[in-house]
Amino acid sequence: MRYGYFDDERREYVITQPDTPLPWINYLGCQDYFGLISNTAGGYSFYRDARLRRLTRYRYNNVPLDCGGRYIYVRDDDTGAFWSPSWQPTRSDLEAYVCRHGLGYTTIGSTYKGIEAQARYFVPLHENLEIWQFTLTNRRQGSADLSIFSAVEFCLWDAEDDATNFQRNFNTGEVEVEDGVIYHKTEYRERRRHFAFFGCSEELAGFDTQRDVFLGPYRGWDNPTAVERGRSFNSMAHGWAPVGSHHVKVTLKPTETRDIIFVLGYHENPEEKKFDPPDSQTINKQTVKPVIARYLDETNIDTAFEALCDYWDDLLGILQVETPDVHTNRMVNIWNAYQCMVTFNLSRSASFFESGIGRGIGFRDSNQDLLGSVHMVPRRGRERILDLGATQLETGGAYHQFQPLTGRGNDRIGTGFNDDPLWLILSVVAYLKETGDWAILDEPVVYENQPRTEQSLYEHLQRSLRYTLDRLGPHGLPLIGRADWNDCLNLNTFSDTSGESFQTTTTKDGMIAESVFIAGLFVLAAKELTAIAQWRGLEDEARSYLDAAAKMEAAVLEHAWDGAWFLRAYDDFGRKVGSQECEEGQIFIEPQGFCIMAGIGLQDGLAEKALLAVKERLATPHGIILHQPAYTRYYLHLGEISSYPPGYKENAGIFCQTNPWIMIAEAILGHGDQAHDYYTCINPSAREAISDVHGCEPYVHAQMIAGRAAPTHGEAKNSWLTGTAAWNYVAITQWILGIRPTYGGLQVAPVIPSDWPGFEATRVFRGVTYRISVERAGEGNAVSLTVDGQPIEGNIVPSPQGDQAEVVVEAILG
Ligand code: BGC
Numbered sequence: 001m002r003y004g005y006f007d008d009e010r011r012e013y014v015i016t017q018p019d020t021p022l023p024w025i026n027y028l029g030c031q032d033y034f035g036l037i038s039n040t041a042g043g044y045s046f047y048r049d050a051r052l053r054r055l056t057r058y059r060y061n062n063v064p065l066d067c068g069g070r071y072i073y074v075r076d077d078d079t080g081a082f083w084s085p086s087w088q089p090t091r092s093d094l095e096a097y098v099c100r101h102g103l104g105y106t107t108i109g110s111t112y113k114g115i116e117a118q119a120r121y122f123v124p125l126h127e128n129l130e131i132w133q134f135t136l137t138n139r140r141q142g143s144a145d146l147s148i149f150s151a152v153e154f155c156l157w158d159a160e161d162d163a164t165n166f167q168r169n170f171n172t173g174e175v176e177v178e179d180g181v182i183y184h185k186t187e188y189r190e191r192r193r194h195f196a197f198f199g200c201s202e203e204l205a206g207f208d209t210q211r212d213v214f215l216g217p218y219r220g221w222d223n224p225t226a227v228e229r230g231r232s233f234n235s236m237a238h239g240w241a242p243v244g245s246h247h248v249k250v251t252l253k254p255t256e257t258r259d260i261i262f263v264l265g266y267h268e269n270p271e272e273k274k275f276d277p278p279d280s281q282t283i284n285k286q287t288v289k290p291v292i293a294r295y296l297d298e299t300n301i302d303t304a305f306e307a308l309c310d311y312w313d314d315l316l317g318i319l320q321v322e323t324p325d326v327h328t329n330r331m332v333n334i335w336n337a338y339q340c341m342v343t344f345n346l347s348r349s350a351s352f353f354e355s356g357i358g359r360g361i362g363f364r365d366s367n368q369d370l371l372g373s374v375h376m377v378p379r380r381g382r383e384r385i386l387d388l389g390a391t392q393l394e395t396g397g398a399y400h401q402f403q404p405l406t407g408r409g410n411d412r413i414g415t416g417f418n419d420d421p422l423w424l425i426l427s428v429v430a431y432l433k434e435t436g437d438w439a440i441l442d443e444p445v446v447y448e449n450q451p452r453t454e455q456s457l458y459e460h461l462q463r464s465l466r467y468t469l470d471r472l473g474p475h476g477l478p479l480i481g482r483a484d485w486n487d488c489l490n491l492n493t494f495s496d497t498s499g500e501s502f503q504t505t506t507t508k509d510g511m512i513a514e515s516v517f518i519a520g521l522f523v524l525a526a527k528e529l530t531a532i533a534q535w536r537g538l539e540d541e542a543r544s545y546l547d548a549a550a551k552m553e554a555a556v557l558e559h560a561w562d563g564a565w566f567l568r569a570y571d572d573f574g575r576k577v578g579s580q581e582c583e584e585g586q587i588f589i590e591p592q593g594f595c596i597m598a599g600i601g602l603q604d605g606l607a608e609k610a611l612l613a614v615k616e617r618l619a620t621p622h623g624i625i626l627h628q629p630a631y632t633r634y635y636l637h638l639g640e641i642s643s644y645p646p647g648y649k650e651n652a653g654i655f656c657q658t659n660p661w662i663m664i665a666e667a668i669l670g671h672g673d674q675a676h677d678y679y680t681c682i683n684p685s686a687r688e689a690i691s692d693v694h695g696c697e698p699y700v701h702a703q704m705i706a707g708r709a710a711p712t713h714g715e716a717k718n719s720w721l722t723g724t725a726a727w728n729y730v731a732i733t734q735w736i737l738g739i740r741p742t743y744g745g746l747q748v749a750p751v752i753p754s755d756w757p758g759f760e761a762t763r764v765f766r767g768v769t770y771r772i773s774v775e776r777a778g779e780g781n782a783v784s785l786t787v788d789g790q791p792i793e794g795n796i797v798p799s800p801q802g803d804q805a806e807v808v809v810e811a812i813l814g
C-alpha cells in the first residue's frame with residue numbers, strides 16, 4: 001500500500017494521505033539553521049546544535065504522534081468553524097490534502113469548506129531563519145471572512161534542560177512584542193546573546209505569547225481557546241511556556257488569493273550591543289529588523305526560493321545517471337544524494353528517532369557520511385576532516401563523539417572504540433581521490449583540541465594505523481575495546497546492573513577480545529595508506545604499511561576463517577563469536593563485507609564461499625540480516641547486542657548500513673546481478689509499494705528493517721540519519737555503476753545486471769564534466785574505453801590537459 005507517489009520531475013515525494021504510518025519528515029536548512037518538518041507540519045527548529053540551541057519545542061513520544069510544529073489555523077469567522085490545512089493539530093476531515101517534500105523545502109496544503117490553503121516552508125541559503133509562505137484562496141461562491149492564527153511553542157534553548165528543569169524554567173520565560181514581531185528572549189537578560197523572532201507580513205488583529213492563555217487550561221493544540229473564540233488575548237509570557245501566535249483577519253472575494261508570510265528565526269547580538277537603549281533590558285533590534293523586513297517582502301522570498309533550488313540543482317548535478325531501473329535513477333539522482341547531505345549536516349543528532357539531545361557528531365559516523373557527500377561539498381568535507389582530526393588523541397585513538405557547537409570531544413562517552421581511528425583514513429582517502437588536494441595531508445592538526453599539539457594530518461593517519469597495531473590480541477587480531485562498528489557487540493562490558501550504559505561501561509582490561517571486523521577495516525586502511533605513501537614517493541613507509549596489511553591478512557586467514565565464512569570476533573574468554581561452533585550468532589555480515597572489500601580471500605575462493613554463506617543464511621527479500629541465528633537471551637559476555645529482542649536492531653535486524661558492504665563485495669567478485677538484487681531489496685523507492693509494512697518514508701533509507709526473527713519482519717525504523725545513506729550511494733555509484741574517483745583520474749568499471757543494455761551518466765570530477773555512456777556487448781565486466789573518440793588502455797580516464805571542460809567517454813562492457 002502507498003501513501004503517495006514520487007514526482008521525479010519536480011524532485012518531490014508527494015504524500016496524499018496525512019495519516020502515514022509514522023510522521024514522514026523532511027529537513028529544512030543546509031548550513032547553520034535547521035528544522036525537521038513532518039507531512040503534517042510537525043517538527044522543530046534549531047541553530048547549529050539540536051540540543052544547545054533549540055528554537056521550538058517538540059514532544060517526542062507523545063500522543064497523538066508528532067506533537068509540536070509549525071501550525072497555522074484557519075477560522076471561518078461567519079460560522080466559527082476552524083481547522084488546520086496541514087491536518088495536524090485539528091485533524092479535520094480535509095479534502096485534497098497534499099504534502100510535497102522537496103529538496104530543502106516542504107509544502108502542505110488542502111481544501112476545507114471551499115477554502116484552499118497551502119504553506120510552503122523553507123530556509124533561505126545563508127540565513128538563520130525559516131519562511132512560511134501561506135497562500136489562501138477562496139473557492140466558494142460568496143466572500144469569506146477568515147481569521148488566521150499562527151502558532152509555535154518556544155524551547156528555552158537547551159532542549160534537555162527544557163524538558164527536565166521545571167522548577168527554574170517555569171519562571172524564566174520572557175518575550176517582547178514590537179511592530180507585530182514576537183521576540184523570544186528567555187535568558188537574554190543574563191548570559192545569552194541570542195534570541196528568536198517570529199514576524200508576520202500582515203497587520204495583526206492580535207497576538208499571544210503565553211501558551212496556556214492561548215490554548216486555555218487543559219486544552220491541546222487541537223482546540224486553542226483563542227482560535228475557538230476568534231480573538232487573541234494579546235498575552236505576554238512571564239515565565240511558564242512562551243509561544244508565538246499571530247492573529248490576522250482576511251476577507252476574500254470568490255477566487256481571490258492572498259499570501260501571508262511568517263518568518264521565524266534566530267539572531268545574535270554582540271555582547272556590548274545587546275540592549276537598546278544600552279542601560280535597558282530591551283533587545284537591540286537594529287541588526288535584526290532589516291533581516292525580518294527583507295523576508296516579509298514576497299519578491300525577496302521568491303528569489304531566495306529560486307536560489308535554494310539552484311543550490312540543490314548544482315549539488316545533484318555533479319552526478320546524474322540514466323539506467324533502465326527507475327528506482328536506481330530516483331535514488332542516485334535525487335533522494336540518496338539528498339539524504340547523504342542531510343546526514344553529513346546533522347550526523348545522528350535530530351530526527352524522529354534521534355531526540356537531538358543525545359549523540360552529538362560521531363567520529364566513525366561522520367567519517368563515513370563523508371564518503372557519500374564529499375563530491376558535492378568538498379570544501380566542507382575538508383573542514384569536517386580537520387575538525388574530526390582535532391578530536392583525535394595522541395595515542396591515535398579518538399573521541400567517539402563531539403559537540404557541533406564546541407567542536408570538542410564528548411567526555412561523557414569518551415574514547416576506546418577501537419575501530420574509530422581507522423575511519424579517518426577512509427574519509428581522507430575519499431577526499432583526496434575526489435579532489436586531488438594533496439595539501440590537506442600537510443595541514444597542521446591538534447590532538448584532543450589542545451593548542452600547540454599540532455602535527456600534520458598525515459601523521460594523524462599514521463597514528464590511526466599504529467593505534468591498531470599497538471592493540472593486538474592473542475591471535476594477532478585487533479583488540480575490540482569498547483566495541484567496533486557494531487556498537488552493541490560489547491565484549492568487555494559484562495554488565496549485570498540494570499540501566500548501566502553499555503556504551504560507557506567497561507569492566508575488563510580488554511586484552512583478550514578481538515574483532516575480525518577491525519582486522520578487515522585495518523587491511524583496507526593500510527592498503528589505502530600504502531597507496532598514499534606511494535603517490536608521495538615514500539617507498540619505505542609504503543612498504544611498512546603493506547607489510548602490516550599482509551601480516552594482518554595472514555592472521556585473519558589463520559585464525560578468523562571458520563570453514564565457510566569469516567569469524568566475527570573472539571570474546572573475553574578467547575571463544576569464537578560468529579562461528580558454526582556457536583549455538584546462536586553463528587554468522588555475521590560485517591566481516592564478510594569488510595574482509596572482502598579489503599581484498600582478503602579473493603585469490604583462494606574464500607570470498608566466493610563467504611558470499612555464498614551470506615546469501616544462504618542471511619539474505620531475505622527485505623535485505624541482509626546482521627547475524628543468524630538471533631540471540632534469544634541476554635548474554636553477559638556479549639552485551640547490548642543480546643539486549644534487543646530477536647530480529648531488532650543489532651540483534652539480527654537488517655542493519656541496512658552493512659548491506660552495501662556485501663553489494664560492494666559482490667561487485668568486486670563481478671556479480672552484477674547479485675549486487676543489484678541486494679541493492680533493490682533495501683532501496684526505499686523499490687519498497688514504496690509495501691509502505692504499510694515498511695512504515696518509514698519511501699524516499700530515504702532507514703537504519704534498520706526488522707529481521708526474520710522479529711514478529712514485524714520488514715518493518716523499518718530509524719529513518720534518515722544513518723550511515724546507510726553514504727554506503728548505499730558508494731555501492732551503487734562507485735561499484736555497481738562503477739564510476740569511481742581515483743588519484744589518477746575517473747575510473748569507469750561497471751558491474752551491472754546482465755539484462756541491462758547499458759546506462760548513461762554525467763559526472764563532474766575535479767571541475768571537468770564527463771559524459772559517460774556504457775553499452776553492454778557481452779556478458780562479462782571487461783571494459784573497453786574510448787575517450788573523446790580515442791581508445792585508451794585500462795579503465796581510468798585521465799584528467800584532461802589544459803582547460804578542456806568536457807570529456808566524452810564511451811565504455812563497452814563484455
Ligand atoms: C544502538 C546503536 C548505537 C548505540 C550508540 C545503541 O543503543 O543500538 O545503534 O550505535 O546505541 O548510540
Ligand code: NOJ
Nearest residue numbers: 348364365485486487488
Ligand atoms: C549506529 C551508530 O551511529 C553507528 O556508529 C554504529 O556503527 C551503528 N549504530 C551500529 O551499531
